[in-house]
Amino acid sequence: MQTGLKITAFAAGLAATFGSAYAVGGALDPVAAPKEPSHQESGEGHGEKERPTAEEGAGEASGLPGGLQVSQGGFTLDLDTTRVDAGEPAELRFAVVDDDTSRNVTAFRREHGKELHLIVASSDLATYRHLHPERAADGTWSTPVELPEAGGYRVFADFTPDEKNAEGVTLGADLAVSGDARPEPLPEAERTVTVDGYEVTLAGALRPGA
Template sequence: MNTGVKITVFAAALAATFGTAYGVGAAIDPAAGDQEPAAHAKHDRPAPSGHGGHGGHANATPAGLQISEAGYTLDLKTPRVTAGEESELRFAIRDQDGHQVTSFRREHGKELHLILASRDLVTYRHLHPTRAADGTWSTPVDLPAAGTYRVFADFTPDAEGATNLTLGADLASSGAYKAAALPEPATTTTIDGYTVTLNGALSPGKAGELTLSVSRDGRPVTDLEPYLGAYGHLVALRSGDLAYLHVHPHGEPGDGTTKPGPGISFTATAPSAGTYRLFLDFKHNGTVRTAAFTVHTGKTTPAGTTKPATSEEHSDSNHQR
C-alpha cells in the first residue's frame, strides 16, 4: 500500500432512519481458497463509484447506491432471512451479458469484501464469502434483529480496463422490528477491555487526518497484528442513506516505518455534511475487534477551504478473517 491513503466511497439506497452502531468482532475462519493477505492494491479511480481515490477528494455521487454499474450487477439470490436464525446468504456478480463473473482481482488478500449493515447501524458485519466455480458467492449470516439491511459487495473484476466497484442491495430480516438510538459523539470507546481514542476530524469535501489509538488496562497496545494486510481498517457509514467510505491506513506491516500501534492513522474525506458512524477493525491476541464512534461533520467545505468536525462509540458485529 502507498503511504498515502486509499479511500473507497460508496453509498446505499436506503431511506429510513439510522441509529446506533457496532461493537464486538470475533475472529472466524478464513473463506475457503483465500490465501494470506497481499499488499494493498491501488484503489484510485474517478467519480462516481467504488474506491473513489485519495482522501483529497470526495466524489460528487457516492457509490453503492446502485445495484448495477459499469456493466456489472449485484444479483442477491437471498433477498430475505429470518432474524435470530443462521441463514446462507447467496449472491453473484453478473456482467453486461448476464453471465456470472468467475474471475476477480485479489485486493487486501480477498477477491471480494462483503459489508452488511442494518439501517439503524446496530449491526455491522465485515464478511469474506466463498465463491463457487460457477461464480455464486455464499456466507453464513445470523442477524440478531428484524429490519432492513444493506449488502455492499466491494470487488474488482479481472477484466481489461475494469476498476474497483461497490454495488449495493437491500436485504430484509423478518421479525419484530425496533430501531435503536444512535450513540452520542465521543472521542473514546471501549470494546472487550480495550479503549480506543479518536483524534482528528472527518470533514465534508476536504481531506482530514484521523488517528485511532488502542490501549488496554491503561497501557498503549504496541503489538497490533496485521489484519487483511494492515494494522487497521476503517469504515464510515452516513446516517440516513448508508453512504459508505472504506478508508485504508497510512503504511503497512513490514514496510520499515509503520509501527504496530498504538496509533493507526488515516486520511479521509466525507462526501457531505451529516452524521457518520466510524467502525475500526483491529486485531490483537489473535482476535479481530471493532470499535465504533459517532461523528458529526460541519457544512460541506468548498475546495481550498476548511471545515472541522467531532467524534465517538460501539455495537454488534462479526468478522471473517
C-alpha cells in the same frame, strides 16, 4: 503492518464509507424501497433477467457514493437471498453479473487477500457484519450469516473485476430480516469512535459524490 491490523483498518474504512452512503441514501430513497421481483420469484435464471446496460448504469450512478446502486460500472449485484429470519442461521447467496454478457463474473482481482469483501449493515447501523463469502466455479457466492435483529439491512459487495483497466466497484442491495423490528435511533455524528480497542478518526469534509 500486520495482516490483522490491515484487515481491521480496511473494515473500519468500509464502515465509514457505508455510513456515509446510508446518510445520502436516506435523503434520496428509503433503504428498504420496493424492488422488482427477483429471478427466484419469477422463475427465471441469471442470464434471463432484463438488466440495465453499462451506459444506463453509469448514468444512474454518476455522483453517488458506492453501495447506493445495485448496478454500476457495467456490473449488477444479483442477491439471491432477499429475506432471512432474525436470530436464525441462514445462507446468504449472490452473484456479480456482467451487464454486457449477462454472465456471472468469475475472475476478480484480490484486494487485502480476498477477491470480494461483503458487508451487511442494518439501516439503523446498530448491526454490522464483515463476511468472507466463498465463490463457486459458476460465479455464485455464499456465506453463512446470522443477524440478531429484525428490520431493513443493506448488503454491500466491494470488488475489482480482473479485467484490463477495471476499477473497484461497490454495489448494494436490500436484505429484509423478519421478526419484531425495533430500530435504534441513529447515533449523533462523531469524527472519532472506539470499537474493540481500535480508535478511528475521520478527518476532512465529506461531500456526496466526491
